Amino acid sequence: MRSSVLRSVKTLAKPAGARGYSSESVPDRKVAVLGAAGGIGQPLALLMKLNPLVSRLALYDIANTPGVAADVGHINTRSEVAGYMGNDQLGQALEDSDVVIIPAGVPRKPGMTRDDLFNINAGIVKDLCSAIAKYCPNAIVNMISNPVNSTVPIAAEVFKKAGTYNEKKLFGVTTLDVVRAKTFYAGKANVNVAEVNVPVVGGHAGITILPLFSQATPKANLADEDIKALTKRTQDGGTEVVEAKAGKGSATLSMAYAGAIFADACLKGLNGVPDVVECSFVQSTVTELPFFASKRAWKN
C-alpha cells in the first residue's frame, strides 16, 4: 500500500468567518453523541466535554441521558451540555450539529463476531441516519456502531435515498485499530509510544484490519514473526477485550479515547486546520471495494 493514499479531513473546512469565527476565538461547533448513555457514550461524552473546540454538546439516547448530561454538564469547560431522550427529542438533539458521533447499538459477547450484531444494529443505524438526513444533513458522521464494515454502507444508502449523501462527510471510525497498532508496536519496538505512527487500512473486522507495520515510524528492525504477531494481535484486539470482559461488553474506554481523537480531527478539519490526517473507513477507489479504510489526500 502506497503512503500517498491519504485522506485528510482538512478538505472539509468551511470558510473562516462562518459561525462566529475570528482570529481570537474558535468557531461555534455543535457535536451530538447518539448512544450517549452507553459504555462508549458516557466516557466519550466526558472527552468531548473536555474538548475546547466544542461549544455545544448534545447527548442523545433512548434512556438515561438526563443523568449523564447533568453529570457531564457540571464540568467547567467551554461547551453547553444538553441531554435528549427518546425519539421525540432526536430532532432537537441533531439540529445544527456539525459532527454526529454514533456509538448506539449492541456490543459483542464472547463467541460472537461483529457480523452477529448486524440484525439489531443495522436497524438502529438506519433510523438514526434517516433523522440525520432530516435534521442536520450537512453534519460529518462518525460511525462507531458495529459491524462498521456494514453500518457505513447502510448509512451511505440512507443518505443517498434522502438526497443528502456526501462521501466526504461519512466516516467509519477505525481509530481504535490505529491506537492498538501504535500501542503494540511501541511495546515490541521499544520506542516512545507518543512518537509512533502506524497506518491501518482495510476494514474493521478480523483479517480485514490491515496494520501496515512496514510503514510504521519510528522505524524498527522487527523480525517477520514479530510483525506477524503484532498484526494478529491488532486484528484480534476487539476479541481480546470482549473475552477479558467475559460477557460485559466490548471495548468502551479505549474506544471512547479513539472516538474522541477522530472527532477532534474532524473538528480541526472543519475549522481549517491544515494537515489533519487520520485513517478511517470511507468510500474509496483505492481497491475494487466500495469502502476501504485508508488515509487519503483529498483534492477538491
Ligand SMILES: NC(=O)c1ccc[n+]([C@@H]2O[C@H](COP(=O)([O-])OP(=O)(O)OC[C@H]3O[C@@H](n4cnc5c(N)ncnc54)[C@H](O)[C@@H]3O)[C@@H](O)[C@H]2O)c1
Ligand atoms: N468502531 C469501533 O472500533 C468500536 C469499538 C467498540 C465498540 N464498538 C461498537 O459500538 C457499539 C456500542 O458499544 P457500547 O459498548 O457502547 O454498547 P452499550 O450497550 O454499552 O451502549 C449502547 C448504547 O446505545 C443505546 N441505544 C440503543 N439503541 C439506540 C437508539 N436507537 N438510539 C440511540 N441510542 C441507542 C443504548 O441505550 C446504550 O446506551 C457496539 O455496536 C459496539 O460493537 C465499535
Ligand SMILES: O=C(O)C[C@H](O)C(=O)O
Ligand atoms: O470487537 C468489538 O466487538 C468491538 C470493537 O469493534 C473493537 O474493535 O473493540
